[in-house]
Amino acid sequence: MRNEGERPGLLIAALAGVLAGAVALGVAELAAAFVRPQAAPLIAVGGAGIDLTPEWLKHFAIRAFGTHDKQVLLGGLAAGAAVFAALFGVAGRFRRAAGAAGFAAFGLLGAVAALTRPVAGPADTVPVLLGMIAGIAALFLLLSLAPAAGVRGVDSDAGRRVFLAAAGGAAAVAASAGTLGRVLTSRRDVAAARRAVRLPAAAKPAPPLPAGADLRVPGLTPFVTPNKDFYRVDTNLVLPQVDPEQWTLRVHGLVDRPFEISFAELLRRPLEEHDITLTCVSNEVGGPYAGQARWLGVPLAGLLREAGVRAGADQVFSRSADGFTVSTPLPAVLDGRDALLAVGMNGEPLPVAHGFPARLVVPGLYGYVSATKWVVDLKVSRFADDRAYWTRRDWADHAPIKTMARIDLPKAFANIKAGRVPIAGVAWAQHRGIDAVEVRVDDGPWRRARLAPVPNTDTWRQWFLEWDAAPGNHRIEARAIDGTGAVQTSQRAEPFPSGASGRHSTVVTIT
Numbered sequence: 419m420r421n422e423g424e425r426p427g428l429l430i431a432a433l434a435g436v437l438a439g440a441v442a443l444g445v446a447e448l449a450a451a452f453v454r455p456q457a458a459p460l461i462a463v464g465g466a467g468i469d470l471t472p473e474w475l476k477h478f479a480i481r482a483f484g485t486h487d488k489q490v491l492l493g494g495l496a497a498g499a500a501v502f503a504a505l506f507g508v509a510g511r512f513r514r515a516a517g518a519a520g521f522a523a524f525g526l527l528g529a530v531a532a533l534t535r536p537v538a539g540p541a542d543t544v545p546v547l548l549g550m551i552a553g554i555a556a557l558f559l560l561l562s563l564a565p566a567a568g569v570r571g572v573d574s575d576a577g578r579r580v581f582l583a584a585a586g587g588a589a590a591v592a593a594s595a596g597t598l599g600r601v602l603t604s605r606r607d608v609a610a611a612r613r614a615v616r617l618p619a620a621a622k623p624a625p626p627l628p629a630g631a632d633l634r635v636p637g638l639t640p641f642v643t644p645n646k647d648f649y650r651v652d653t654n655l656v657l658p659q660v661d662p663e664q665w666t667l668r669v670h671g672l673v674d675r676p677f678e679i680s681f682a683e684l685l686r687r688p689l690e691e692h693d694i695t696l697t698c699v700s701n702e703v704g705g706p707y708a709g710q711a712r713w714l715g716v717p718l719a720g721l722l723r724e725a726g727v728r729a730g731a732d733q734v735f736s737r738s739a740d741g742f743t744v745s746t747p748l749p750a751v752l753d754g755r756d757a758l759l760a761v762g763m764n765g766e767p768l769p770v771a772h773g774f775p776a777r778l779v780v781p782g783l784y785g786y787v788s789a790t791k792w793v794v795d796l797k798v799s800r801f802a803d804d805r806a807y808w809t810r811r812d813w814a815d816h817a818p819i820k821t822m823a824r825i826d827l828p829k830a831f832a833n834i835k836a837g838r839v840p841i842a843g844v845a846w847a848q849h850r851g852i853d854a855v856e857v858r859v860d861d862g863p864w865r866r867a868r869l870a871p872v873p874n875t876d877t878w879r880q881w882f883l884e885w886d887a888a889p890g891n892h893r894i895e896a897r898a899i900d901g902t903g904a905v906q907t908s909q910r911a912e913p914f915p916s917g918a919s920g921r922h923s924t925v926v927t928i929t
């Protein structure tokens with residue numbers, strides 16, 4: 419053991435710790451390319467974190483960061499890891515075993531996180547554990563080469579050069595292992611397999627959109643949401659890569675004739691096309707988490723009837739390739755609505771982010787109880803027996819989409835010239851339909867907006883009203899009336915546990 423005077427300075431020790439941490443993450447990333455990307459340490463810990471996050475925080479994250487919430491989470495984890503690695507470096511300066519213990523503790527934590535991810539096997543712990551060993555080795559090496567603090571002279575200059583070379587080497591190992599890992603992982607993605615898919619034409623195509631379904635008002639949400647603009651909500655830090663050649667769907671549970679179907683077999687069935695607007699339960703009043711697409715797929719009810727649903731069943735319990743689960747009330751699937759096992763979205767195979775090669779779409783229900791992406795398993799079962807990812811976390815078992823009118827125009831806090839001002843937006847009440855949208859300014863009388871035509875009751879509906887705007891600050895409020903005659907409630911509710919309610923309003927300044 420060296421005496422105190424020969425120990426490296428605190429900053430050098432911290433640097434050694436951070437570099438050792440980077441080596442650990444880089445090596446683990448490379449190893450994960452050979453296991454599965456979900457087994458990389460930050461992804462595994464982040465995934466476990468998402469599953470353990472309390473509901474209120476999850477909502478805060480989705481609201482505050484939008485679809486960037488995942489990058490924010492991973493960036494935060496990386497920064498946290500760097501701080502701890504620096505501390506372990508400093509600890510290692512005093513006692514090598516203390517620094518190693520820090521790395522070992524994080525390695526074990528990461529291994530547990532990786533092991534407890536859905537569909538993980540023992541192999542999922544290998545990348546983190548290899549990373550941990552590499553990190554400890556790098557820490558020992560760097561600390562032993564680190565120049566002692568306060569020593570000057572020819573010897574120490576040579577020593578400093580050796581340390582700098584070792585530090586540069588560690589950084590290079592970390593960066594190249596990490597980059598190679600990323601490249602190898604991306605080689606396994608299914609983008610090429612997706613491009614090779616040729617979807618057959620629908621046996622039952624959707625009728626053309628009625629003329630004027632899109633009012634084409636600049637600034638108004640288009641009727642069809644292009645795939646690239648479609649909101650994405652899921653628990654995945656890395657997208658599941660499901661090869662259609664390997665994909666099968668198992669239909670089983672409380673059925674007389676369980677069966678399994680391949681992707682090729684699925685495409686040989688008569689496909690139907692339906693226009694359906696998806697909505698996330700986390701959407702705030704006026705929020706962006708809704709999108710309209712033309713879906714191509716096989717009717718879900720037909721698949722279940724083929725299997726022969728037994729008495730006593732009350733839900734379809736679906737599972738994705740990565741172990742996410744959804745419970746859908748059975749009546750909603752069998753009551754004649756256009757519930758689909760979808761393979762196409764707006765004329766293309768499903769984008770990977772939206773469930774390639776197959777997902778569920780059930781009109782009228784929020785996504786968390788209906789829209790399983792990367793679906794591989796349908797179990798007919800009972801709510802009493804199988805609990806799904808979100809309903810286990812106390813979100814509602816039954817979650818029909820609430821009637822909602824959103825104001826897209828004018829934009830909130832806009833400054834507009836007095837005169838004729840367009841007020842416009844979209845309204846939805848999937849499977850009940852929108853019968854009217856009413857608008858009022860400054861608590862004046864409700865006025866009916868003009869409604870665009872819609873293909874069916876399962877889509878949102880554009881609405882438009884011209885307003886003779888006089889100078890001043892004004893508050894614009896909208897409400898929808900659904901196909902049952904029910905007026906959108908003014909009662910405010912948070913998204914948890916069954917969807918936000920209340921009326922969207924917007925404040926503008928007219929000059």
Ligand SMILES: Nc1nc2c(c(=O)[nH]1)N[C@H]1C(S)=C(S)[C@@H](COP(=O)(O)O)O[C@H]1N2
Nearest residue numbers: 649650651652653698738742785786789791
């Ligand atoms: N496998 C999987 N499917 C999922 C989810 C998920 O986290 N994992 N999220 C659901 C939720 S909450 C919603 S709102 C919809 C969103 O579908 P989209 O991302 O295609 O818009 O997918 C649903 N399907």
Ligand SMILES: [Mo]
Nearest residue numbers: 698699785786
């Ligand atoms: Mo959702």
